[in-house]
Amino acid sequence: MNTKEKVIIVKDLVKDFGSFRANDHLTFDVYKGEVFGFLGANGAGKTTAMKILCGLSKPTSGEASIAGYNVYTQSNQIKKNIGYMSQKFSLYEDLTVLENISFYAGIYGLSFKEIKIKSKQLLEKLEFESDANKLIADIPLGWRQKLAFSIAIVHNPSIVFLDEPTGGVDPITRRQFWKMIYGAANEGVTVFVTTHYMDEAEYCDRVSIMVDGKIVALDTPDNLKKSNNASSMNDVFLELARKKDNVN
Amino acid sequence: MKSFKGFVIKEFYHIFRDKRTLLILFAMPVLQMLLFGYVITNEVKDAQIAIFDKSKDVITRKITGKIASSGYFQISTYIENEDEIEKVFKEGYIKEVVVFENNFAQKLGKDGTAAINIITDASDANTANLLANYTTAIINDFMVKENASAVLPMKINSETRMLYNPELKGVFMFVPGTMAMILILVCALLTSVTIVKEKELGTMEVLLVSPLKPYQIIIGKVAPYVALSLVNATSILLLSNYVFGLPIQGSVLLLFSECLLFIMLSLSLGIFISTSTDSQQVAMLISMVALMLPTIILSGFIFPIENMPWWLQIICHVNPSTYFIVIVKNIMLKGTGFISVWKETLILFGYTILFILLSIKKFKIRLQ
Numbered sequence: 274m275n276t277k278e279k280v281i282i283v284k285d286l287v288k289d290f291g292s293f294r295a296n297d298h299l300t301f302d303v304y305k306g307e308v309f310g311f312l313g314a315n316g317a318g319k320t321t322a323m324k325i326l327c328g329l330s331k332p333t334s335g336e337a338s339i340a341g342y343n344v345y346t347q348s349n350q351i352k353k354n355i356g357y358m359s360q361k362f363s364l365y366e367d368l369t370v371l372e373n374i375s376f377y378a379g380i381y382g383l384s385f386k387e388i389k390i391k392s393k394q395l396l397e398k399l400e401f402e403s404d405a406n407k408l409i410a411d412i413p414l415g416w417r418q419k420l421a422f423s424i425a426i427v428h429n430p431s432i433v434f435l436d437e438p439t440g441g442v443d444p445i446t447r448r449q450f451w452k453m454i455y456g457a458a459n460e461g462v463t464v465f466v467t468t469h470y471m472d473e474a475e476y477c478d479r480v481s482i483m484v485d486g487k488i489v490a491l492d493t494p495d496n497l498k499k500s501n502n503a504s505s506m507n508d509v510f511l512e513l514a515r516k517k518d519n520v521n
Numbered sequence: 522m523k524s525f526k527g528f529v530i531k532e533f534y535h536i537f538r539d540k541r542t543l544l545i546l547f548a549m550p551v552l553q554m555l556l557f558g559y560v561i562t563n564e565v566k567d568a569q570i571a572i573f574d575k576s577k578d579v580i581t582r583k584i585t586g587k588i589a590s591s592g593y594f595q596i597s598t599y600i601e602n603e604d605e606i607e608k609v610f611k612e613g614y615i616k617e618v619v620v621f622e623n624n625f626a627q628k629l630g631k632d633g634t635a636a637i638n639i640i641t642d643a644s645d646a647n648t649a650n651l652l653a654n655y656t657t658a659i660i661n662d663f664m665v666k667e668n669a670s671a672v673l674p675m676k677i678n679s680e681t682r683m684l685y686n687p688e689l690k691g692v693f694m695f696v697p698g699t700m701a702m703i704l705i706l707v708c709a710l711l712t713s714v715t716i717v718k719e720k721e722l723g724t725m726e727v728l729l730v731s732p733l734k735p736y737q738i739i740i741g742k743v744a745p746y747v748a749l750s751l752v753n754a755t756s757i758l759l760l761s762n763y764v765f766g767l768p769i770q771g772s773v774l775l776l777f778s779e780c781l782l783f784i785m786l787s788l789s790l791g792i793f794i795s796t797s798t799d800s801q802q803v804a805m806l807i808s809m810v811a812l813m814l815p816t817i818i819l820s821g822f823i824f825p826i827e828n829m830p831w832w833l834q835i836i837c838h839v840n841p842s843t844y845f846i847v848i849v850k851n852i853m854l855k856g857t858g859f860i861s862v863w864k865e866t867l868i869l870f871g872y873t874i875l876f877i878l879l880s881i882k883k884f885k886i887r888l889q
Contacts, residue, residue, distance in 0.1 A: 327730045328730075329729060329730065349732060352730060352731060352732045353732045355730070357726070357727055357730040357731075358727075359723045359726050359727060360723065361722060361723030361724075361726075362723070363722065363723045363724045363726065363727040364724075365531070365534075365535070365722070365724060366722075367534065367535055367538045367539065368531065368534055368535075372531070372534065375527070376527055376528075376531045377727075377731075379523065379524050379526075379527030379528075380524045380527060380528065380728070380731045380732070380733050381524070381731060381732060382523065382524055382732065384523075434730075
């Protein structure tokens with residue numbers, strides 16, 4: 274369901290920590306309903322950029338707007354309109370499935386009635402009804418991951434940020450998880466995902482690759498493979514990292 | 522506001538589902554009060570002593586009887602010669618031997634003076650000291666009463682009065698310190714651990730990305746502990762009042778306000794610790810070593826500050842618990858009002874503001 278409506282607009286975004294430049298003039302757009310892969314080695318500046326896009330920190334210079342809101346002045350509105358899921362799935366192990374859903378829905382300001390309806394829908398969709406009152410500590414990792422994703426979009430955000438969402442999960446569960454991501458994208462949620470599994474990059478509509486704080490490539494996986502004469506995204510990534518080293 | 526309510530409810534789930542937290546919250550205060558009240562006490566009760574009476578006359582018998590009926594001592598054996606003194610001490614259960622010299626009554630009548638030798642087992646120095654003092658006091662008391670009938674040309678009587686704690690009950694000493702310790706433990710240790718736990722689990726990240734403001738997150742996390750700490754303070758006061766008979770001389774309202782201030786201070790310390798580390802173990806360790814130990818040892822709780830070397834005294838005066846203990850003692854035992862504790866209150870208030878500001882500063886640096 275790709276449209277040309279831009280939900281993330283980033284232009285010349287710079288973030289400095291003292292003399293260290295973590296994000297060096299980033300420029301990219303993300304369209305509504307797109308699955309956008311945000312790739313880069315550890316320390317390339319992914320997390321810094323993501324923090325800015327989530328309204329947690331302010332850029333040093335440049336422009337960025339998320340769902341139509343300015344990152345400098347409207348971080349509150351941004352926070353209301355995005356969902357976030359971290360690598361650690363971030364569910365409370367001593368709360369039940371239902372309590373976790375209610376809690377996260379509650380902090381996004383959903384009313385008691387809405388929470389009730391939403392939880393029911395969500396549990397049905399995940400076929401979790403029978404486990405609604407189980408503690409998170411007692412359910413398997415793959416289920417937690419699915420639940421965490423569903424909770425991240427429980428308040429109908431326009432964009433959901435996924436920070437390495439498939440870490441430590443087996444390949445089959447990962448595949449199922451990507452099905453959920455596509456499902457959400459089809460419903461119009463923009464998915465902004467960081468990952469270091471290069472095979473997952475192939476699932477994205479478009480990917481950007483960051484090296485040393487700069488975006489060195491941004492295109493569909495197919496185009497990137499063609500232009501770099503590579504057979505897989507992994508090769509593309511290695512090729513780009515090597516080029517960058519040679520320039521330096 | 523609605524989302525805040527949900528947050529507090531969630532926090533109560535955490536507390537009531539964790540046995541360790543429950544234990545610290547509800548069993549510890551009661552246990553410690555009972556421990557300090559009954560076990561660690563400076564009072565002497567039924568100490569086992571031996572009498573070596575070389576004279577065996579009317580007066581020595583009277584004095585022995587008085588010692589035996591005082592309630593502090595139990596005469597477990599009479600010995601007959603010098604060698605036995607060391608023997609009974611080595612057996613271990615005798616803490617003191619009272620020796621009357623030969624012809625005690627006779628000498629007292631003739632010269633006006635006679636000697637009693639009090640020998641104590643000073644391998645436990647504190648107890649030895651106390652026993653000796655108690656025995657001397659009993660003998661002096663006896664002499665005063667005996668002489669009352671006889672007319673003496675001139676006599677100086679010294680009399681000691683113990684103010685505010687006339688029976689020198691140990692529990693009077695321990696209640697204020699125990700309060701300080703429990704509140705530090707509950708507020709600083711538990712809150713620092715619970716905040717750091719969210720960081721460890723990664724849930725803090727999600728909360729920060731949510732529309733909740735950082736201050737809402739922190740207040741939501743600590744609010745339940747404020748409530749539970751007040752419950753604890755109340756239960757300590759009730760226990761000390763009904764079980765140990767410790768009265769609250771001053772205003773209860775003032776006492777609770779000061780408790781609330783100290784709770785705030787402990788919370789700010791807990792929050793400060795949580796901004797300094799990402800690991801629950803480290804948070805717990807810092808709370809234990811940097812807060813609990815000084816509260817027990819360097820606050821005037823158990824050991825008097827005046828007797829410490831100057832550099833330890835400085836630490837005591839930096840330690841906020843010291844001031845809280847002074848405040849509680851003043852209000853509970855002396856019944857004084859706010860005027861007598863305003864300085865200490867101001868210091869606690871200053872500390873609270875300081876640690877809140879430091880926490881905010883550290884938090885901002887982290888987000889950058």
